[in-house]
Amino acid sequence: MKYHSPDSFHAAAEISANAPGSTRFLAGGTDVLVQLRSDIFTPDNLIDIKNIEGAKAINRSANGDWNIGAAVSGAEMNENEELKSEWPGIVEAVDLIGSTQIQGRATLVGNLCNGSPAADTVPALIAADASVAVQSPNGERIMKVADVPRSPGKTNFQKGDVVKNVIVPAKKNKSSDAYLRFIPRTEMDIAVVGCGVWLQLSADGFIVSARISLGAVAPTVFKVDSAADILIGKQLDDDTLHKLAATASAACNPITDRRGTVEYRTHIAGVLAERTAKIAYQRAGV
Amino acid sequence: MNNIHVRTKVNGDEVDFLCDPRETLLDCLRDKLHLTGSKEGCGTGDCGACSVVLEGRLVCACLVLGVEVEGQTVDTVEGIAQGQDLHPLQEKFIKYAALQCGICTPGILMATKNLLERNPNPTETEVRYWLAGNLCRCTGYDKIIRAIMDTAADMREAG
Numbered sequence: 001m002k003y004h005s006p007d008s009f010h011a012a013a014e015i016s017a018n019a020p021g022s023t024r025f026l027a028g029g030t031d032v033l034v035q036l037r038s039d040i041f042t043p044d045n046l047i048d049i050k051n052i053e054g055a056k057a058i059n060r061s062a063n064g065d066w067n068i069g070a071a072v073s074g075a076e077m078n079e080n081e082e083l084k085s086e087w088p089g090i091v092e093a094v095d096l097i098g099s100t101q102i103q104g105r106a107t108l109v110g111n112l113c114n115g116s117p118a119a120d121t122v123p124a125l126i127a128a129d130a131s132v133a134v135q136s137p138n139g140e141r142i143m144k145v146a147d148v149p150r151s152p153g154k155t156n157f158q159k160g161d162v163v164k165n166v167i168v169p170a171k172k173n174k175s176s177d178a179y180l181r182f183i184p185r186t187e188m189d190i191a192v193v194g195c196g197v198w199l200q201l202s203a204d205g206f207i208v209s210a211r212i213s214l215g216a217v218a219p220t221v222f223k224v225d226s227a228a229d230i231l232i233g234k235q236l237d238d239d240t241l242h243k244l245a246a247t248a249s250a251a252c253n254p255i256t257d258r259r260g261t262v263e264y265r266t267h268i269a270g271v272l273a274e275r276t277a278k279i280a281y282q283r284a285g286v
Numbered sequence: 287m288n289n290i291h292v293r294t295k296v297n298g299d300e301v302d303f304l305c306d307p308r309e310t311l312l313d314c315l316r317d318k319l320h321l322t323g324s325k326e327g328c329g330t331g332d333c334g335a336c337s338v339v340l341e342g343r344l345v346c347a348c349l350v351l352g353v354e355v356e357g358q359t360v361d362t363v364e365g366i367a368q369g370q371d372l373h374p375l376q377e378k379f380i381k382y383a384a385l386q387c388g389i390c391t392p393g394i395l396m397a398t399k400n401l402l403e404r405n406p407n408p409t410e411t412e413v414r415y416w417l418a419g420n421l422c423r424c425t426g427y428d429k430i431i432r433a434i435m436d437t438a439a440d441m442r443e444a445g
Contacts, residue, residue: 003290003307003353026351033349034330048354075343099419100397101334103348104343138316167326184425187418 002037002260005048007053009135011049015241017137017160019045021192022285024049025162027055027071028105030098032246049162058083064170067133070109070163087168088283089177089196093124096181109163112145115153122149123196125166126213126223133164142167149220176198176283178201181215182268184259191216192260195248195272197280199231203218205285206277207231212277217252217269224251227273230268236281245270294355296321297365305352312336313351315362322364323392327421334420337393338362344400347421363392365400375399375437382433386424394420398434406442410435 001253002019006012016023021044024032027127028050035041049055055071059081074094077083084091090108097106097120111121112132125145133149136140145166150156157163177198183189194215202208210228215221227247235242249270289304296319298309303318316322327333329348336347339361366373375395385391388403394417401408401416409415413434414427422430 001308002288004350005353026354029349029351029354030331033310033351037329037348038309041307046351050354073343098331099334100401100416101330101337101344101346101349101419104340104345187415 001042002045003048004184005051007052009052009162010053010137012049012162013135013137013160016162017048021045023047025049025113027111028073028107030102030106031110040233047162049140054165060170061167066099066168066170067168068166068168070165071107074098074103074106074108078103085175085215087128089179089198089280090121090124090128090130090168093121093179093181093194093196096179097202102284112143112166113155113157113163115149115151115155115220115222117149117152117218118194119221120179120181120193120194120215122190122221123194123215124177125168126210126221127179127197127198128168128177129211130169131167133166133167133181134161136160136162142162146223148163149222151219156265160218172200172202172286174284175209176280176286178276178279178283180272180279182272184250190259193217193265193268193272194221195269197273197276199277199280199284201281201284205235205283207234207236212247212248214252214271214273217254218267219253222251224248226251226275231277239272241277244276248273287442289355292352292356294358294360296360296364303352307347307351307353309352310348311338311340311350311355311360312347315347315360318352318418321362325389325390325392332419332421334397334417338349339396339400340432346395350368358369358396361365361396363395366395373399374441375402375434378433378437378440379430381438382429385432390420390422390424394422394430398437402434402438402441406438408438418420 023045024043026048050071053068122285129274181191182193196213198211200209210231212224254265293302325335327335331349338347380425
């Protein structure tokens with residue numbers, strides 16, 4: 001295994017596209033190093049992106065959009081009070097991943113690139129309508145987070161692509177987000193179901209715009225437009241919440257594994273959609 | 287050989303070593319620098335026995351490569367006592383018998399020291415969540431938590 005520490009994302013993309021054999025990018029390493037140490041996968045080339053300028057930065061564009069660098073750790077996001085107040089759902093999704101030690105290293109981009117259908121941050125990012133800036137040897141492009149997952153463990157990135165940063169839109173007036181996941185323990189487990197919700201309200205408290213995303217209940221994290229549509233023009237009365245839960249459950253296509261059965265996951269998805277929507281609604285109204 | 291020369295600062299001392307890029311920081315600390323206080327429990331970031339502080343941030347040394355610490359600052363359990371004077375946490379762990387086999391103890395000491403530097407007055411719940419990634423199979427955690435709460439109170443009083 002050859003270790004590379006390039007000083008630009010373009011150089012990282014060039015190495016990834018042209019180096020002989022397999023490649024992996026290294027940021028927090030909480031998945032890559034586990035695979036390496038467990039002899040699951042050892043790449044021929046390991047490309048450490050942490051020494052690239054901007055990779056560890058959280059900053060804002062002139063239009064107010066957030067740019068979260070590919071090597072920013074969960075702990076660094078959690079310590080950014082401004083980000084936390086604008087996008088509490090994204091930060092709480094990050095904060096649910098792993099222990100204090102994992103939080104010190106694990107990254108948002110790593111969680112996305114890992115391609116897990118149970119990734120905690122991906123439903124929150126999709127609900128936030130976040131994008132990623134992708135560098136390839138031929139140039140840079142912007143891709144919606146919702147378009148990244150392809151199948152369990154796979155993404156729609158191409159060889160030579162490297163994610164520079166996540167772009168989260170500036171917070172809109174009277175809007176907020178929330179993320180909830182269900183696990184059988186209180187800490188340190190993988191989602192049985194995860195749900196991200198973003199809502200925007202009118203001045204008199206009716207929902208004018210909504211996005212909902214579910215994790216761990218299909219081969220990929222996905223956006224549930226049918227459930228979001230239920231909310232438009234409504235307040236969160238009981239009838240609306242029941243319809244929301246039924247629609248979210250109906251959109252599920254989960255598997256049975258040791259964490260939960262198909263029936264259980266399908267039911268919980270509806271329960272979480274209701275609860276997450278209530279939190280986002282309350283936050284948006286403030 | 288693909289060995290890479292790494293220069294770093296461990297417990298305040300400038301050190302350097304040669305390592306294969308696949309070797310973890312934990313391997314390098316134990317086998318090259320002979321700092322064997324950090325333990326390998328699981329090797330996959332679940333148990334926290336290898337907890338060290340990298341650039342002020344608590345991490346699992348088994349999930350960091352040796353080559354990644356070039357130019358960085360690493361603190362391990364060997365650095366927490368001042369000569370023969372134990373750190374207050376170490377004193378309290380002995381007083382409360384907050385260890386049995388001792389494998390998890392270096393990691394728990396590093397994790398707790400890092401917590402108290404950030405938050406000198408944590409609640410018991412905050413301590414338990416902070417230590418969720420430090421597994422102890424002997425004590426049942428109760429003595430550990432009591433030792434930590436008592437240390438925190440003493441350290442606040444001492445200012």
